[in-house]
Amino acid sequence: MFLTLDLESEDPIYTQLKQQIIAGIAKKELTPGEALPSVRALASDLGINLHTVNKAYQQLKQEGFILIHRQKGVVVHPEGVAKADEAYFQLLEKTLHPIIAESICRDVSEETFIKLCKDIYQTYKSEA
Amino acid sequence: MFLTLDLESEDPIYTQLKQQIIAGIAKKELTPGEALPSVRALASDLGINLHTVNKAYQQLKQEGFILIHRQKGVVVHPEGVAKADEAYFQLLEKTLHPIIAESICRDVSEETFIKLCKDIYQTYKSEA
DNA sequence: GTATCTGTTATATTATATGTATAACAGATA
DNA sequence: TATCTGTTATACATATAATATAACAGATAC
Numbered sequence: 001m002f003l004t005l006d007l008e009s010e011d012p013i014y015t016q017l018k019q020q021i022i023a024g025i026a027k028k029e030l031t032p033g034e035a036l037p038s039v040r041a042l043a044s045d046l047g048i049n050l051h052t053v054n055k056a057y058q059q060l061k062q063e064g065f066i067l068i069h070r071q072k073g074v075v076v077h078p079e080g081v082a083k084a085d086e087a088y089f090q091l092l093e094k095t096l097h098p099i100i101a102e103s104i105c106r107d108v109s110e111e112t113f114i115k116l117c118k119d120i121y122q123t124y125k126s127e128a
Numbered sequence: 129m130f131l132t133l134d135l136e137s138e139d140p141i142y143t144q145l146k147q148q149i150i151a152g153i154a155k156k157e158l159t160p161g162e163a164l165p166s167v168r169a170l171a172s173d174l175g176i177n178l179h180t181v182n183k184a185y186q187q188l189k190q191e192g193f194i195l196i197h198r199q200k201g202v203v204v205h206p207e208g209v210a211k212a213d214e215a216y217f218q219l220l221e222k223t224l225h226p227i228i229a230e231s232i233c234r235d236v237s238e239e240t241f242i243k244l245c246k247d248i249y250q251t252y253k254s255e256a
Numbered sequence: 257g258t259a260t261c262t263g264t265t266a267t268a269t270t271a272t273a274t275g276t277a278t279a280a281c282a283g284a285t286a
Numbered sequence: 287t288a289t290c291t292g293t294t295a296t297a298c299a300t301a302t303a304a305t306a307t308a309a310c311a312g313a314t315a316c
Contacts, residue, residue, distance in 0.1 A: 104249070
């Protein structure tokens with residue numbers, strides 16, 4: 001599991017951490033039950049503050065991706081990530097709406113958009 | 129063109145304005161050359177500050193959605209929005225990646241995801 | 257010519273978000 | 287006892303978001 005940060009990015013560091021861990025789970029590079037580095041170890045590795053890592057971990061826990069045992073440490077959720085429910089689909093739709101609206105303005109056809117999504121899906125499947 | 133704000137939203141007001149104007153253009157409720165309210169008029173209508181509207185307008189101008197004439201006012205770009213180029217597709221892919229990664233974690237099939245995108249595309253086409 | 261409408265620019269203030277820096281606490285373990 | 291967990295608290299610096307006023311300069315209507 002490689003974690004790389006772009007300190008120039010507009011995306012906050014804790015967001016980058018979250019996204020890369022989620023991507024790791026999606027690619028099955030991180031498997032259920034697998035241990036993640038402690039907040040201090042990861043912060044030290046990346047040269048960032050403990051609290052920044054902690055914020056990412058807390059949100060990942062809140063969203064059901066990981067479990068945190070007070071003394072055992074942090075692990076990828078052993079029973080797998082909670083499957084999409086109605087609330088998630090609503091959030092997903094709300095997220096995609098403005099993205100698709102802009103694509104339509106820029107003359108991106110539905111077929112082209114779908115193709116891009118399929119290609120991205122493929123990048124996660126192929127590296128399983 | 130109805131503009132509604134959710135002051136409780138995490139999305140900044142100027143972002144909501146941008147998204148709704150872009151959605152309006154996508155739905156062809158706003159047509160090329162059509163005038164938009166002045167910064168002061170819109171701010172007054174919505175009960176927000178002039179600078180918040182101006183920030184949205186400036187970014188929409190920067191991204192090619194509108195034109196601003198110093199004394200004539202604000203209009204939807206008369207020649208249509210700039211079509212997607214390589215830079216836009218890269219940005220789009222970068223935007224979709226984490227969204228799709230999370231969907232995969234939550235067991236959303238490619239077919240389900242594509243279906244959702246198609247449905248959203250449809251909401252813009254049907255109201256043309 | 258004055259008043260009014262544009263967008264624009266400048267300052268200042270408040271609140272919130274982000275990230276860092278230290279320090280300490282409590283449970284588990286070697 | 288020392289060291290490792292996550293957790294909590296406080297403080298600080300910076301950036302973003304939004305508001306509040308004020309002023310400027312060009313265009314237009316009376």
